[in-house]
Amino acid sequence: MPAEPRPWLAPTASTQVTTTVRLPGSKSMTARALILSALAGGPSVIERPLRARDTELMAAGLRALGVAVDTSDDERWPVGPGPLHGPARVDVGLAGTIMRFLPPAAALADGVVEFDGDPHARNRPLRPIIEALRALGVSIDASPTGGLPLTVHGSGLVEGGETVINASASSQFVSGLLLSAPRFTKGLVLRHEGPPVPSAPHLRMTTHMLRAAGALVDESVPDVWAVEPGPLHGRSWVIEPDLSGAAPFFAAAMVTGGAVTLAGWPAASWQPVERLTELLTALGGDVSQGPDGLTVRGTGALHGLTADLSEVSELTPVLAALAALADGPSELRGVEHIRGHETDRIAALVAELAKAGAEVTEFRDGLRIEPRPLRATTFETYADHRMAHAAAVIGLAVPGIELTDVACTSKTLPEFPELWAGLVARS
Numbered sequence: 001m002p003a004e005p006r007p008w009l010a011p012t013a014s015t016q017v018t019t020t021v022r023l024p025g026s027k028s029m030t031a032r033a034l035i036l037s038a039l040a041g042g043p044s045v046i047e048r049p050l051r052a053r054d055t056e057l058m059a060a061g062l063r064a065l066g067v068a069v070d071t072s073d074d075e076r077w078p079v080g081p082g083p084l085h086g087p088a089r090v091d092v093g094l095a096g097t098i099m100r101f102l103p104p105a106a107a108l109a110d111g112v113v114e115f116d117g118d119p120h121a122r123n124r125p126l127r128p129i130i131e132a133l134r135a136l137g138v139s140i141d142a143s144p145t146g147g148l149p150l151t152v153h154g155s156g157l158v159e160g161g162e163t164v165i166n167a168s169a170s171s172q173f174v175s176g177l178l179l180s181a182p183r184f185t186k187g188l189v190l191r192h193e194g195p196p197v198p199s200a201p202h203l204r205m206t207t208h209m210l211r212a213a214g215a216l217v218d219e220s221v222p223d224v225w226a227v228e229p230g231p232l233h234g235r236s237w238v239i240e241p242d243l244s245g246a247a248p249f250f251a252a253a254m255v256t257g258g259a260v261t262l263a264g265w266p267a268a269s270w271q272p273v274e275r276l277t278e279l280l281t282a283l284g285g286d287v288s289q290g291p292d293g294l295t296v297r298g299t300g301a302l303h304g305l306t307a308d309l310s311e312v313s314e315l316t317p318v319l320a321a322l323a324a325l326a327d328g329p330s331e332l333r334g335v336e337h338i339r340g341h342e343t344d345r346i347a348a349l350v351a352e353l354a355k356a357g358a359e360v361t362e363f364r365d366g367l368r369i370e371p372r373p374l375r376a377t378t379f380e381t382y383a384d385h386r387m388a389h390a391a392a393v394i395g396l397a398v399p400g401i402e403l404t405d406v407a408c409t410s411k412t413l414p415e416f417p418e419l420w421a422g423l424v425a426r427s
C-alpha cells in the first residue's frame with residue numbers, strides 16, 4: 001500500500017541555499033543491480049543502494065521468487081541467487097522499473113507469478129513488453145486493458161530469439177527484456193519499430209551494467225539490441241548517488257543564488273550528468289565537478305529554457321518549476337511519454353503551475369511556460385514524487401505552496417521532507 005497522504009507546507013528560503021548534500025543511490029542502478037544479481041551464477045553485493053519504496057518492493061518481489069536479498073544494512077545489500085520459482089505474488093507499487101523489469105525474470109521461474117500494484121499502476125503502459133514476452137515463448141494472462149494485473153506462467157525457461165517491439169512509450173520495455181535476456185535459451189535480438197525510444201541514457205545504463213555482469217551485448221545497429229545467451233557473474237555493484245533525485249536540490253541553489261554540492265559523485269558516471277549540466281547551464285546555473293562532488297551554483301540569473309527533454313524526461317517536473325520562476329518563457333518538449341509516468345505529468349504540471357499563477361500552454365509532447373508573479377496555492381501532487389519535488393522548488397520562492405501530499409516522495413527518497421527542511425533551515 002502507498003504511504004498515507006501527508007499534506008505539507010513547502011518551506012520558503014529567506015537567504016541563499018549553500019550546502020553539501022549526501023543522497024542515497026540511484027534508483028535505476030539499484031533496480032538493475034538487483035535483477036542482474038538475482039540472475040547471476042553466484043552471490044553479489046550492492047553497495048550504497050537506494051532504500052526507498054521502489055527498491056524495497058523490487059527486493060521483496062525477488063525474495064518471493066526465491067532470491068536471498070538481505071536489506072537489513074543500509075550500506076550493503078548481499079544478494080544470493082537461487083532457483084527462481086512460483087507461486088509468488090509481486091506488488092509493483094507504482095514502480096515502472098518493477099512492472100517492466102520483473103516479469104521477464106519471473107518468466108524464468110518455475111511456477112505462477114502474479115503482479116499488481118497501486119491503482120494508478122494499472123494505467124501505466126505495459127502491453128508492448130507483454131506482447132514481446134509472448135512472442136518469445138512466455139505464457140502471460142494480462143488484463144483486457146493490456147496492463148496490470150498480470151500473471152506470468154513460468155515454465156523455468158524462456159526460449160528467446162528475435163522479436164520486434166514499439167518502445168516509444170517507455171525505454172523500460174527494452175531494458176526489462178535485455179536484463180533477463182542472457183538467461184534466455186537463445187538470447188535475444190530485439191528490434192524497436194515506432195517513434196523514437198525515450199531515455200537513451202537509461203538504455204546505455206542497462207547495456208553497461210549487463211556487460212559489467214559478463215553479458216555479451218551488441219547495440220551497434222540503431223534500435224536493435226542483441227544479447228548472447230550466457231552466464232551472468234555475481235559481483236560487487238557500487239551505486240552512484242541518484243542524479244534525478246539530486247535535481248530539486250540543485251534547483252534550490254539556482255532559485256536562491258546559492259551553491260549545492262552533491263557529495264560522493266564519481267569521476268565517471270553512468271547517469272546523464274552531461275545533459276543535466278547543459279540544461280542547468282542554459283537556465284543560468286554554473287555546474288562543476290571536483291573532489292568534493294558535483295556542484296551547482298546559482299548565478300542570480302534564472303533564464304527561460306527551450307529544450308527537448310526526451311533523453312532526461314524524469315527531470316521535466318523540476319525543470320518546469322525552474323521555468324515558472326525564470327525571467328523569460330520556456331518550452332519543454334519531446335516528452336509525450338511522460339503522460340504514462342506516475343501520473344500524466346504534462347497535464348499535472350499544466351494544471352498546478354496555472355493554479356500558482358503561471359501562464360501555461362499544453363502540447364501533446366510538452367508545455368510552454370510564461371512566468372508570471374506566482375501566488376500561494378494548494379499544489380496537488382498526484383501520488384507523484386517528482387510533482388512533489390517541483391512544488392517544493394516553487395515553494396522556496398513563493399510563500400504558501402501547500403502540497404496535498406509529501407509522503408509520495410517515499411517512492412525514491414523517503415527522507416525528502418527532512419532533507420529539504422534542513423536545506424532551508426541551514427540557509
Ligand SMILES: O=C(O)C1=C[C@@H](OP(=O)(O)O)[C@@H](O)[C@H](O)C1
Pocket residue numbers: 027028029031096097169170171172175198199202313314337
Ligand atoms: O530504466 C529506468 O530506470 C528508467 C527509465 C526512464 O523511463 P521511461 O523511458 O519510461 O521514461 C525513466 O523516466 C525512469 O524514471 C527510470
Ligand SMILES: C=C(OP(=O)(O)O)C(=O)O
Pocket residue numbers: 094095096097314341342386412
Ligand atoms: C518515471 C519515473 O519512475 P518509474 O521508474 O516508476 O517509471 C520517475 O522516477 O520519474
